[in-house]
Amino acid sequence: REYKKLEEITVEDLMIPSEKVAHVMLNNPLEHALLVLTRSGYFAVPVLDPENKLVGTISKTVILDQILGIEGYEVEKLSHLLVSDVMEKDVPSITKTASFIDGLKSVIDEPFVSVVDEEGYFEGILTRRAILKQVKREYYQ
Amino acid sequence: REYKKLEEITVEDLMIPSEKVAHVMLNNPLEHALLVLTRSGYFAVPVLDPENKLVGTISKTVILDQILGIEGYEVEKLSHLLVSDVMEKDVPSITKTASFIDGLKSVIDEPFVSVVDEEGYFEGILTRRAILKQVKREYYQ
Numbered sequence: 038r039e040y041k042k043l044e045e046i047t048v049e050d051l052m053i054p055s056e057k058v059a060h061v062m063l064n065n066p067l068e069h070a071l072l073v074l075t076r077s078g079y080f081a082v083p084v085l086d087p088e089n090k091l092v093g094t095i096s097k098t099v100i101l102d103q104i105l106g107i108e109g110y111e112v113e114k115l116s117h118l119l120v121s122d123v124m125e126k127d128v129p130s131i132t133k134t135a136s137f138i139d140g141l142k143s144v145i146d147e148p149f150v151s152v153v154d155e156e157g158y159f160e161g162i163l164t165r166r167a168i169l170k171q172v173k174r175e176y177y178q
Numbered sequence: 179r180e181y182k183k184l185e186e187i188t189v190e191d192l193m194i195p196s197e198k199v200a201h202v203m204l205n206n207p208l209e210h211a212l213l214v215l216t217r218s219g220y221f222a223v224p225v226l227d228p229e230n231k232l233v234g235t236i237s238k239t240v241i242l243d244q245i246l247g248i249e250g251y252e253v254e255k256l257s258h259l260l261v262s263d264v265m266e267k268d269v270p271s272i273t274k275t276a277s278f279i280d281g282l283k284s285v286i287d288e289p290f291v292s293v294v295d296e297e298g299y300f301e302g303i304l305t306r307r308a309i310l311k312q313v314k315r316e317y318y319q
């Protein structure tokens with residue numbers, strides 16, 4: 038795509054759009070979340086509600102903790118828990134009109150941040166990789 | 179610390195030194211690796227040999243796969259496996275004299291890269307967070 042100056046770049050230029058983001062739903066059984074995480078290969082993914090609003094994230098760590106915590110380590114018990122029971126609820130988000138530097142700040146402490154519109158509808162994610170690749174492009178300009 | 183121009187910054191300025199890096203040894207039982215990973219909170223850590231040379235990395239994903247793959251999901255069986263049985267062996271590394279831009283490139287596809295000396299002795303890790311914080315500093319100069 039055409040070269041834009043760093044000051045012109047917005048989160049929209051760098052984000053992965055929702056249709057390409059692996060995610061799970063609030064009310065999925067934890068077992069399903071495990072499937073999505075293992076198949077997609079990602080360590081953590083966004084959690085959406087039935088209206089496609091962002092409600093949290095879920096990671097392999099949380100699932101591992103559940104398995105280890107369960108009496109007799111019966112993984113089948115995962116099917117009794119829902120994503121909403123164990124997901125991380127207090128997750129940062131950003132809008133697609135945000136600037137590059139705001140995007141960069143948002144991924145300093147998180148591997149990715151979800152992109153939402155004014156009403157909280159999920160639009161995609163901004164990853165550290167996308168920010169780093171943009172910095173590399175800048176460096177060689 | 180004193181401000182250095184980006185061209186002067188080396189991996190050494192940004193790395194986490196080995197004494198602050200959670201890691202496991204080649205011959206530890208997988209059960210021990212799980213303990214280190216859960217206690218440290220990290221998703222993946224370096225694996226060292228008895229001489230403190232870097233030999234690979236191990237992640238929660240690999241351990242999760244083992245648990246799920248095991249008959250009857252008996253987590254105790256983790257104690258029969260060694261880190262060396264399941265670790266990622268082909269891992270990139272970098273030296274502490276490498277430049278900022280080489281450091282940045284090394285973490286485009288990996289959350290962290292291990293820092294080693296000419297003989298492969300482990301000296302620390304370079305994380306995406308350290309690179310991103312440096313870029314933020316630069317941006318405000």
Ligand SMILES: Nc1ncnc2c1ncn2[C@@H]1O[C@@H]2COP(=O)(O)O[C@H]3[C@@H](O)[C@H](n4cnc5c(N)ncnc54)O[C@@H]3COP(=O)(O)O[C@H]2[C@H]1O
Pocket residue numbers: 053057058059060077078079080081082083148149162164165166167286287288289
């Ligand atoms: N299937 C794959 N193909 C190629 N490279 C892969 C990969 N899986 C992981 N990686 C590499 O490993 C990094 C860490 O992935 P992780 O799953 O821990 O952490 C990921 C994951 O939690 C999430 N993520 C990335 N892409 C996603 C997607 N399409 N759907 C859902 N979540 C995604 O954002 C985090 C940061 O992603 P980022 O790209 O910066 O960083 C990724 C990427 O560089």
Ligand SMILES: Nc1ncnc2c1ncn2[C@@H]1O[C@@H]2COP(=O)(O)O[C@H]3[C@@H](O)[C@H](n4cnc5c(N)ncnc54)O[C@@H]3COP(=O)(O)O[C@H]2[C@H]1O
Pocket residue numbers: 145146147148194198199200201218219220221222223224289290303305306307308
């Ligand atoms: N205990 C903690 N305290 C504060 N923030 C935490 C944290 N654990 C995780 N984070 C945050 O989450 C990011 C991803 O951590 P993760 O464990 O997947 O991936 C980590 C981990 O695999 C490894 N790592 C970082 N510090 C480490 C250390 N002291 N020892 C061993 N491995 C480390 O490097 C990866 C990238 O680290 P990075 O700092 O760029 O990015 C970290 C950091 O921003």
